[in-house]
Amino acid sequence: QKLLSPCDPKVPISNDSRTTILDDGTYGTEDIRKNLTECVGNTPLLRINSLSDFTGCEILGKCEFLNPGGSIKDRVASHILTTVPLPPHSTLYEGTVGSTGLSLTTFSLSLSHRTHIILPSDQSQEKISLLRKLGATVELVPPAPIVDPNHFVNLSERRAADHTAAWEAGEEGVEGKGYFVDQFENNMNYEAHEKSTGPEIWRQCGGRVDAFVAGAGTGGTISGVARYLHSRQTHLPPNERTEIVLADPEGSGLYNKVRHGVMFDLKEREGTRRRHQVDTIVEGIGCNRLTANFAAGLELVGDAVRVTDKEAMAMAKLMVEREGLFLGSSSCVNLVASLKTALRMKKEITYKEGGEPTPTRIVTILCDSGTRHLSKFWKEVGDVGGRDGRPATTVEDVLNAS
Numbered sequence: 001q002k003l004l005s006p007c008d009p010k011v012p013i014s015n016d017s018r019t020t021i022l023d024d025g026t027y028g029t030e031d032i033r034k035n036l037t038e039c040v041g042n043t044p045l046l047r048i049n050s051l052s053d054f055t056g057c058e059i060l061g062k063c064e065f066l067n068p069g070g071s072i073k074d075r076v077a078s079h080i081l082t083t084v085p086l087p088p089h090s091t092l093y094e095g096t097v098g099s100t101g102l103s104l105t106t107f108s109l110s111l112s113h114r115t116h117i118i119l120p121s122d123q124s125q126e127k128i129s130l131l132r133k134l135g136a137t138v139e140l141v142p143p144a145p146i147v148d149p150n151h152f153v154n155l156s157e158r159r160a161a162d163h164t165a166a167w168e169a170g171e172e173g174v175e176g177k178g179y180f181v182d183q184f185e186n187n188m189n190y191e192a193h194e195k196s197t198g199p200e201i202w203r204q205c206g207g208r209v210d211a212f213v214a215g216a217g218t219g220g221t222i223s224g225v226a227r228y229l230h231s232r233q234t235h236l237p238p239n240e241r242t243e244i245v246l247a248d249p250e251g252s253g254l255y256n257k258v259r260h261g262v263m264f265d266l267k268e269r270e271g272t273r274r275r276h277q278v279d280t281i282v283e284g285i286g287c288n289r290l291t292a293n294f295a296a297g298l299e300l301v302g303d304a305v306r307v308t309d310k311e312a313m314a315m316a317k318l319m320v321e322r323e324g325l326f327l328g329s330s331s332c333v334n335l336v337a338s339l340k341t342a343l344r345m346k347k348e349i350t351y352k353e354g355g356e357p358t359p360t361r362i363v364t365i366l367c368d369s370g371t372r373h374l375s376k377f378w379k380e381v382g383d384v385g386g387r388d389g390r391p392a393t394t395v396e397d398v399l400n401a402s
């Protein structure tokens with residue numbers, strides 16, 4: 001039986017879905033998920049009240065931290081695992097420093113596959129222990145330049161090919177295929193967002209989104225969502241469609257690519273298409289080369305906002321103190337960029353002739369929770385205020401933080 005990812009039409013969940021009248025007269029619809037992959041997506045869209053009230057705009061966060069594997073990357077992992085035909089007990093290979101390894105491992109377990117995750121040895125201990133607790137094979141390699149054949153991404157590609165060759169040769173003890181996930185260059189990444197994140201946002205907003213703001217690690221989220229939102233607005237002139245805004249941390253080259261059309265691109269400089277680390281305490285976003293996934297939506301990106309570590313840290317405190325939201329670093333970068341976008345766009349938009357003016361609506365992504373970032377980002381953020389005599393953080397503090 002085919003398993004579903006959030007990219008498949010969600011309702012009805014399966015042929016078993018039916019509505020019945022229960023013995024107390026209320027309706028009940030069977031809604032039973034066959035696998036953890038079917039629990040991904042359909043996340044709430046939350047009004048961020050502090051930022052919305054301050055700007056007079058509507059700033060909405062898509063709560064991707066509520067996915068079963070804990071992040072936005074669940075959509076990509078579940079899409080790949082439910083689409084790529086893999087024999088049982090295959091092994092997925094990926095070089096990742098982020099949430100992708102955790103999402104892949106989570107869903108592989110539920111489908112009897114395995115994961116082999118290769119990371120540079122300077123990564124935070126909590127991520128490595130979590131991967132090990134989930135049963136991933138974790139291989140740590142010394143940090144290496146991108147052109148080095150032992151760079152963690154290059155190594156993953158080679159290990160996957162070696163695995164498949166050994167399996168095809170019938171080598172003893174080798175089960176299933178080796179599959180190199182290749183999240184930066186694999187188009188299934190942005191497709192997952194084009195088929196699930198984008199349509200969900202469009203539906204939840206009743207077809208009205210003035211701006212979409214997101215950071216880019218691989219670029220899958222921003223490209224996939226942008227492509228879907230714009231595909232629904234082809235009847236409008238380009239400047240009236242949802243404005244797509246890149247939120248970029250310091251040290252990333254994507255900002256210059258969007259703003260000035262140029263970038264320090266390691267892919268071109270060093271003749272390789274491999275990842276380069278960006279020097280910031282923000283994890284998961286920022287890049288110094290043009291990946292296939294970012295390129296897939298680049299022409300739709302209308303603006304870029306650069307966000308400093310200090311601004312992201314102030315936003316992290318504000319979200320805990322005012323909203324009860326304990327967020328990871330990339331979510332905080334997204335919110336800072338959304339706040340600045342709101343202040344720039346600030347205008348009331350009337351959609352229907354003679355209708356009530358509606359506030360500018362900005363949607364962003366709350367990628368993962370702060371629990372993934374305790375030893376790095378949250379260690380720097382420190383204690384939150386508003387209690388025990390510590391002053392509470394204000395929206396102005398965020399704006400003055402750089």
Ligand code: PMP
Nearest residue numbers: 098216217218219221284330367
């Ligand atoms: N936030 C976090 C925590 C991530 O791990 C990632 C993926 N690296 C992103 C945001 C960015 O998503 P994308 O790869 O789709 O650009």
